[in-house]
Amino acid sequence: xxxxxxxxxxxxxxxxxxxxxxxxxxxxxxxxxxxxxxxxxxxxxxxxxxxxxxxxxxxxxxxxxxxxxxxxxxxxxxxxxxxxxxxxxxxxxxxxxxxxxxxxxxxxxxxxxxxxxxxxxxxxxxxxxxxxxxxxxxxxxxxxxxxxxxxxxxxxxxxxxxxxxxxxxxxxxxxxxxxxxxxxxxxxxxxxxxxxxxxxxxxxxxxxxxxxxxxxxxxxxxxxxxxxxxxxxxxxxxxxxxxxxxxxxxxxxxxxxxxxxxxxxxxxxxxxxxxxxxxxxxxxxxxxxxxxxxxxxxxxxxxxxxxxxxxxxxxxxxxxx
Numbered sequence: 001x002x003x004x005x006x007x008x009x010x011x012x013x014x015x016x017x018x019x020x021x022x023x024x025x026x027x028x029x030x031x032x033x034x035x036x037x038x039x040x041x042x043x044x045x046x047x048x049x050x051x052x053x054x055x056x057x058x059x060x061x062x063x064x065x066x067x068x069x070x071x072x073x074x075x076x077x078x079x080x081x082x083x084x085x086x087x088x089x090x091x092x093x094x095x096x097x098x099x100x101x102x103x104x105x106x107x108x109x110x111x112x113x114x115x116x117x118x119x120x121x122x123x124x125x126x127x128x129x130x131x132x133x134x135x136x137x138x139x140x141x142x143x144x145x146x147x148x149x150x151x152x153x154x155x156x157x158x159x160x161x162x163x164x165x166x167x168x169x170x171x172x173x174x175x176x177x178x179x180x181x182x183x184x185x186x187x188x189x190x191x192x193x194x195x196x197x198x199x200x201x202x203x204x205x206x207x208x209x210x211x212x213x214x215x216x217x218x219x220x221x222x223x224x225x226x227x228x229x230x231x232x233x234x235x236x237x238x239x240x241x242x243x244x245x246x247x248x249x250x251x252x253x254x255x256x257x258x259x260x261x262x263x264x265x266x267x268x269x270x271x272x273x274x275x276x277x278x279x280x281x282x283x284x285x286x287x288x289x290x291x292x293x294x295x296x297x298x299x300x301x302x303x304x305x306x307x308x309x310x311x312x313x314x315x316x317x318x319x320x321x
Contacts, residue, residue: 005031009296010048013307017314036314043317048289050313052166052269060265061288062119064150067265071283074264077257078283079152079275083118084139086147105151106135112154115139117146128154155277161245163258163272164290164309167316170255171309172292174242174299179206179230183222190218193230206230242299254281261286269313 005011011031018025024037034045043051049058060066065083072078082105084098106113106129115138116126125145127138142149164172179202181192193210196202202210210230211218222228245251258272261283271291273284290313296306 005029009293009303009306010045010291010310013296013303013310014045014314016307017311021314023314023318036317038318041318043314048291050269050290051317052313053267053288057266057268058288061267061270061286064116064118064285065148067286068152071261071264071286074260076260076264076283077280078261079155081118081150081152084149084151086143088147102135102139102151103132106132109151109153114152114154115142116150116152117142118148118150130154155275155282157275157277159276160240160284161254161274161276162242163255163274164292165258165262165267165270165272166309166312167268168259168263170258171312172305173245173251173255174295175245176240177243178240180227181222181230183224183226183228185224186221188219189214189222189228192222196230202230242295242302257281257283268316 008031011027011034014034014036015025017023018036022038026035026037027033028035032047036043036045045051053061060070064081068078068081072080084102087097111129111131113129113135114126115129115135125142127134127141129135129138139149160176162172162174162176163170179196181189181196181202183192187195190211193202193207197204197207207230210228214228217228245254254274257274261272262268262270265286267286267288269288269290271287273286275282275284290309292302292306292309296302299305
C-alpha cells in the first residue's frame with residue numbers, strides 16, 4: 001500500500017501524542033524523518049523505526065536470513081530463510097554458482113518453496129515456486145532488482161498472528177484472517193470476487209491475483225457455504241483482516257514465543273509474526289519498523305490501539321537515558 005508520507009497514520013498520531021505531552025515535533029524529508037524534542041532531549045523516528053533499537057539490531061531485523069540464523073542459534077522455533085547471493089557478488093558465491101544449491105534446497109523442501117527479497121515487507125515480490133521453472137522465474141525476477149534472495153519452505157499456514165513487543169511487554173496482538181469469498185449457490189467465483197471488490201472488502205490487486213490463481217474455477221458457480229481463499233498470504237495490505245485472539249492460554253503462549261524472538265535479536269521495539277502450522281507455532285518474521293497503517297484503518301478501534309502503541313514507544317524513548 002503506497003501512502004504519501006503526509007497522509008501516514010503514524011504522522012497524524014505522533015502529532016497528537018506530541019501535542020498531548022508537550023513535545024515539540026519537527027519533520028524532514030517530506031515527513032519521513034521526525035524529530036521529537038522535550039526537556040533538552042531529542043529523539044528520532046525514521047520511517048517506522050523509533051529511537052529504541054540499536055543500529056545493529058535494526059539492521060539484523062531488516063534481513064530475513066540474518067533473523068533466521070540468529071533465531072536458529074538461540075533455539076527459537078522459526079521458519080528457515082536461506083540466503084542466496086547475486087552472481088555479481090562472485091567473491092561470496094561458491095565456484096559452482098547458486099543454481100544447483102537452490103535446486104537442492106527446493107528438492108529438500110519437496111519442491112514447494114517461497115522466494116522473497118531478504119529485506120522486503122508487506123508481502124510484495126513474494127512468490128511460491130512448486131517446480132524448477134517457477135523457481136527460476138521467481139529468482140530471475142528478484143535478482144533483477146536486488147543482490148540477494150531468500151528461500152524458505154512453504155508451510156500450509158492455518159493461522160498467522162502479529163505481536164508488537166516493547167521492552168518485553170506485548171502492546172498489541174491480533175490474528176490475521178485471510179480474505180475469502182463464500183458461495184451462495186447462484187454466483188460464479190468471478191462474480192463473487194467482483195462483488196467483494198465493489199464492496200471494498202477486497203483490494204483490486206488481491207482480486208486480480210485470485211482470478212489468475214483460480215482461473216479454471218472463475219466461471220463456475222460456487223456451492224452455497226463453500227469458501228475459497230483469495231490469497232495464500234496473510235498481509236493486511238493484501239486483504240487480510242485483523243481479529244482478536246480469543247484463546248487466552250494460546251495468547252500467553254505466543255507472547256512468550258514473540259518475547260523470546262525479540263530478546264534473541266536484542267530488539268526493544270519489534271513486531272513478531274508467528275504462524276500456526278501442523279500443530280506447531282513458528283516465528284515467520286521479525287521487524288523493527290512498526291507499521292500499523294492498514295491496522296489503524298481497518299480494525300475496530302484500530303486507530304486508538306495504534307495510538308496507544310506509539311504513545312508507549314514515545315514515552316519509553318524519553319524515559320531512556
